[in-house]
Each structure stands twice: as C-alpha cells, then as structure tokens.
Amino acid sequence: MPELPELNPVVHGKLRLALLSLLSGVEEAEFTWLRQRTGATDGNLGAQLLKLEEAGYVSVKKRFVQRKPQSLYRMTETGRQALAEYVRALKQLLGGAISG
Amino acid sequence: MTASNETQELKDRLGLIESMIAEGRRTTSIYGWTFALWGVAYYVAIYLDAVLHFHLAWEVTMTSAAVLTAILCKSRSCSHPPTTTGRALGALWFGTGFSMFIVLFSLGYSGRMDLPIFVAVICGMLGSVNAASSVILKWKLQFACALVWWATTIYACFGKGHYLMTVFVAAIFFCQIVFGIYLMIIEARHRQQGAAHA
Numbered sequence: 001m002p003e004l005p006e007l008n009p010v011v012h013g014k015l016r017l018a019l020l021s022l023l024s025g026v027e028e029a030e031f032t033w034l035r036q037r038t039g040a041t042d043g044n045l046g047a048q049l050l051k052l053e054e055a056g057y058v059s060v061k062k063r064f065v066q067r068k069p070q071s072l073y074r075m076t077e078t079g080r081q082a083l084a085e086y087v088r089a090l091k092q093l094l095g096g097a098i099s100g
Numbered sequence: 101m102t103a104s105n106e107t108q109e110l111k112d113r114l115g116l117i118e119s120m121i122a123e124g125r126r127t128t129s130i131y132g133w134t135f136a137l138w139g140v141a142y143y144v145a146i147y148l149d150a151v152l153h154f155h156l157a158w159e160v161t162m163t164s165a166a167v168l169t170a171i172l173c174k175s176r177s178c179s180h181p182p183t184t185t186g187r188a189l190g191a192l193w194f195g196t197g198f199s200m201f202i203v204l205f206s207l208g209y210s211g212r213m214d215l216p217i218f219v220a221v222i223c224g225m226l227g228s229v230n231a232a233s234s235v236i237l238k239w240k241l242q243f244a245c246a247l248v249w250w251a252t253t254i255y256a257c258f259g260k261g262h263y264l265m266t267v268f269v270a271a272i273f274f275c276q277i278v279f280g281i282y283l284m285i286i287e288a289r290h291r292q293q294g295a296a297h298a
Contacts, residue, residue, distance in 0.1 A: 021120030029181035037123055094110050
C-alpha cells in the first residue's frame, strides 16, 4: 500500500491557505485587500502573514503612499511550490472522493 | 474525527483554494465601465462633429475620454492588486488607443480623412483589440463584438455612404454601450457574491 503524504502544516492553516491561494492569482496585494477578501481581523491576518513570511512563502514590501504606510505582499517561488505540493498531497489523500 | 468528516474537511480546503484563486483572478474584469464611457464619448464626438460642426470634435472628445479613463483607472486600481492578465490587457488597450490617436490625428490634420476611412480605421483597430482580448480571456461574447467591428470596417469600405453613420452608431451601441452595461451587471453580481461569501 503506498504511503499517504503529509500535509504541510504551514500551508494547512485555513487563513494561511486562503492567503496563499489569493496571492497565487495576483502579482502582489495590499494588506487591506487581503483583509477585505478573507474577512480576517488585522491582528490575525498580520500574525498569519508573518508565519508565511518566516517560512519564506511570501515576501513583503513596505512603503508610504500619501504619507500612509502600505504593505505589499507577494508570493515567492518557494511559496508557489509549497502550495502546488499541498494541492497534490490533498488530491492524493482524497483519492477518488474528489470525483464524487 | 470520523473518516467522512476528515474527507469533508479536505474537500473544503480544496474548495477554499479554488474560490480564493478565482477571487484573485476576478480583479481583471473590473473595467466594464470603460466600454460604456468610451461608447458615450464616441456619441458625444459624433454629435459635436455632425450636428454642431465643431472642427476638433474627435480630438477634444477622445483626449478628454483618455484623460478621464486614466484618472478613473488609477483611482480604482489602488484597491485592486495587479495581475499578469490585467497588465497584458492594459498594454493591449493602451497600445491600440495610442495607435488610433496617432493615425486619426495625423489623417485629420493632413486633410486626408473622410468618413469611410475614419470608420474603417477605428472599427478595424477596435476589432483587433477586442479579438485579442477575447482570446486572452477565452470569451466568446467579446469575440462577437470583434466580428461586429470587423463587419463595420468591411461595410465602411464597400457599403453605401449614407448608411455608414447609422451602421457605425449601431456598432458603438452594441459593442460599447450594451457590452459595457452587461459587464457592469456581471461585476455587480460578483461583488454581491463576494459580500455574501465574506
């Protein structure tokens, strides 16, 4: 019997998974846009983004626009690979269940 | 946790990934208003030119519409992240718009422009950009708009002169005004779905 794959715990968190999926479809995104799309609180969103940043899955660029701080998040190549591997593992775990 | 609960949890994760990726890509289709705006701008230019006989009707109206589009795009793009598809489409429309401006401005000032040439050039270019955009977005309805523009180009070259303005106005109505309003309705529905999802 083939061994079932482990799901990456950094990617598996629901909000972190939503963030990586959102970032995979865009070039870069502002903190406020990510908050709007996920409905997360500032504190929770900041903490989860920090975890993704520490894992090397996202990079952040901070700048000032009209004297207001702006954080722009971008998915790294490592993050893209991690999400792809996670999806592969998820599909493998689900097996025939996803077709039903 | 039972096996079926676990399976459902994993399925939910997969659904979340798909919906979030779609949410990010949705930001490329937020410019329905530009079609309607440019449709109105063409009508204003036609009115100023044909009814009020304003010599610089097209130059002034098109430049004003371009400036207005740039300002509105800039203010709207602040709240939407850039996507590769969005950038490709933006480049396509910018290039076509600039080419149209150069060609029509030059033809106008050299005195070599008449109505059939004018309509043929505008509609030919609009056909090209709509067709390219429809291929990028895999969107048959926009390709239908391209076909209407190309048909108007052919009519401008071979058709009877006194019906040309009517055909041109009708093409603007269907491919700019109706198509733009249809896009705006779709976008409003997406926004509502997004709000319900949140």
